[in-house]
Amino acid sequence: MKEDSCLQIGGKSFSSRLMVGTGKYTSSEVMLESLANTESEIVTVAVRRIQNNQNGENLLEKIDWKKFWMLPNTAGCTNSDEAIRIAILGRELAKLSGQEENNFVKLEVIPDKKYLLPDPIETLKAAEILINKDFIVLPYINADPILAKKLEEIGCSTVMPLGSPIGSGQGLLNLSNISIIIENSNIPVIIDAGIGVPSEASQAMELGADGVLINSAIALAKNPLKMAKAMNYGVKAGREAFLAGRIEKQKLANASSPEINISIK
Numbered sequence: 001m002k003e004d005s006c007l008q009i010g011g012k013s014f015s016s017r018l019m020v021g022t023g024k025y026t027s028s029e030v031m032l033e034s035l036a037n038t039e040s041e042i043v044t045v046a047v048r049r050i051q052n053n054q055n056g057e058n059l060l061e062k063i064d065w066k067k068f069w070m071l072p073n074t075a076g077c078t079n080s081d082e083a084i085r086i087a088i089l090g091r092e093l094a095k096l097s098g099q100e101e102n103n104f105v106k107l108e109v110i111p112d113k114k115y116l117l118p119d120p121i122e123t124l125k126a127a128e129i130l131i132n133k134d135f136i137v138l139p140y141i142n143a144d145p146i147l148a149k150k151l152e153e154i155g156c157s158t159v160m161p162l163g164s165p166i167g168s169g170q171g172l173l174n175l176s177n178i179s180i181i182i183e184n185s186n187i188p189v190i191i192d193a194g195i196g197v198p199s200e201a202s203q204a205m206e207l208g209a210d211g212v213l214i215n216s217a218i219a220l221a222k223n224p225l226k227m228a229k230a231m232n233y234g235v236k237a238g239r240e241a242f243l244a245g246r247i248e249k250q251k252l253a254n255a256s257s258p259e260i261n262i263s264i265k
């Protein structure tokens with residue numbers, strides 16, 4: 001069996017392959033306990049909503065940034081100029097939170113309000129500029145293998161193809177494109193958005209994804225604390241299964257116990 005290794009992004013090593021978001025929780029207490037239950041190390045925060053989340057609280061003060069690596073995201077940006085400005089602000093906020101060397105940005109450029117689908121051209125443009133400004137860029141993209149390759153070639157540190165639209169909980173809608181991205185990628189592939197249940201997180205990992213990012217399915221579950229744990233198990237199970245290697249699918253049945261001739265008198 002293949003030995004597992006840590007997830008490497010931008011020169012940093014992470015043991016957890018589950019990244020999580022911070023939006024939509026009913027309270028910061030529930031959010032903090034849920035984050036702990038996921039055992040995640042990377043937590044994404046929307047820079048535009050960081051100082052006044054849905055509960056009127058400041059996320060920067062609520063989360064212990066000695067325990068989690070901050071992944072500022074550019075949610076709410078509709079073009080490359082906005083995304084670049086927000087990324088720069090995000091880097092400052094990470095520094096203010098004590099993460100001096102944190103240059104990470106989850107790049108989201110989303111002009112479409114109805115399906116929250118990312119703009120591939122503006123994403124590529126913003127990624128190139130941010131990489132030149134020494135950012136570690138993790139772009140959120142549609143499951144497009146050609147775009148994923150181009151983002152890798154210009155120096156992105158991961159690609160983050162969507163499973164299905166953000167917050168939709170529809171799971172992995174484009175399995176064949178996701179598989180092509182994984183097959184061709186030399187950088188980590190993180191499946192981001194749309195995962196609704198642990199079996200979908202597991203499915204992404206079984207396919208060979210390097211990680212997943214989940215927010216809504218945990219925050220909006222009837223019991224977020226339990227779902228946080230379940231997602232952690234799902235990701236771990238899928239990763240183990242990927243390393244173990246699945247059996248080949250067969251057209252015909254194949255008895256589980258060997259046939260032996262026993263004569264019954």
Ligand SMILES: CC(=O)[C@@H](O)[C@H](O)COP(=O)(O)O
Nearest residue numbers: 021166167193194214215216
């Ligand atoms: C928090 C975040 O970055 C989301 O934009 C992300 O895409 C997660 O999507 P779900 O809420 O569907 O898990």
